[in-house]
Amino acid sequence: MVNLSKVAKKTKSYEYQLIIMRHANAESKTGKADVDRELTDKGFKQAKKVGKALAVMSLIPDQIRCSGATRTRQTLERMLKYFGDKPSVDYRKSLYEGGTQAILDEMGHMKPKTKRLMIVGHEPTVSSAAQWLASPDSDPATLNVLGLGLSTGSLVILGSDKPFAEWGLRDAELVAALTPKDCAA
Numbered sequence: 001m002v003n004l005s006k007v008a009k010k011t012k013s014y015e016y017q018l019i020i021m022r023h024a025n026a027e028s029k030t031g032k033a034d035v036d037r038e039l040t041d042k043g044f045k046q047a048k049k050v051g052k053a054l055a056v057m058s059l060i061p062d063q064i065r066c067s068g069a070t071r072t073r074q075t076l077e078r079m080l081k082y083f084g085d086k087p088s089v090d091y092r093k094s095l096y097e098g099g100t101q102a103i104l105d106e107m108g109h110m111k112p113k114t115k116r117l118m119i120v121g122h123e124p125t126v127s128s129a130a131q132w133l134a135s136p137d138s139d140p141a142t143l144n145v146l147g148l149g150l151s152t153g154s155l156v157i158l159g160s161d162k163p164f165a166e167w168g169l170r171d172a173e174l175v176a177a178l179t180p181k182d183c184a185a
Contacts, residue, residue, distance in 0.1 A: 002182040007157065008057035011175050014159025018133070018172065019061060019118040020103065021050065021155035022126045024078075024180070026071040035096060039074045046153030046180035051079030053183035059157075061087045061118035065106045067095035072120045075153070087118070095121045103129040112163040123149050130156045130174065133167060138174035145177040153180040 011017050024043035039047070054060060060083045066076045068091045076089070094102040103119055103126075110117055119126070131146045146156065158172040 002176070002178060004053060004057050004183070007176045007178070008059060011057075011059060011157050011159055014173065014175075015115060015161045016159065016164055016167075017059070017116045017175075018107070018158045018160075018164065018167075019054070019059065019116070019155055020126050020130050020158070021075070021118065021120045022123050022150040022152055023067070023069070023072040023120060024050075024075045024153040026152070035069045037069070037071050039071055039078075043071070043075065043152065044078055047075045047078035048081075049180045049183040050153055050155060050178075051082040053178070054079070055082035059116065060084070061116045063087060063110065063114045063116075064089045064118045064120065065095060066091050066120040067122060068093045069096045069122070072096075072122070076120050095119065095125075099125050100129045100132060104132075107164040107167060110164040112165075114164065117164055126150055126156070130158065132169055133158055133172045134174035135170050135172060142174050142177050146174070150177070151179055154178060 024046040025040050026037045026043055027040055064087045066072050127146045127149045156177045157175040159175050160172040
């Protein structure tokens with residue numbers, strides 16, 4: 001079982017904290033376009049668990065960038081109930097279509113006053129971006145999780161003392177990889 005208070009303490013030891021999350025569980029491919037797929041009941045429960053856990057750990061983002069796909073928007077909307085009015089939220093089509101570069105571009109546009117950034121997106125982009133950013137000195141077991149990809153509703157937390165626009169390849173500490181089950185109260 002993951003000790004969330006230890007995760008929170010380690011995360012807060014870095015001046016800049018990046019939370020990258022895969023959307024919660026969505027309906028299978030139906031007759032809808034992929035971008036229009038919605039969360040399942042399980043997905044709504046996953047988003048609630050993760051949002052509540054981030055709030056309990058006092059890891060509420062300053063800025064959130066979210067893919068414009070229905071399932072990512074629904075994931076974030078469920079989580080915002082726990083975040084209050086603090087985060088500034090922007091929805092980006094590029095986070096649905098643009099791959100890892102879209103995440104790096106969002107980071108590159110952050111001003112140094114943004115200390116905690118959250119990105120809600122899709123696989124394989126979210127785990128691949130985290131792999132690009134994570135230092136090889138990070139915990140090997142946590143790094144291995146990234147190689148397998150993130151399950152729905154899971155997130156990774158990375159930290160650095162550099163502003164986001166200055167993060168480079170393998171520059172950040174991979175603090176944790178959490179599943180919704182890890183976030184259960």
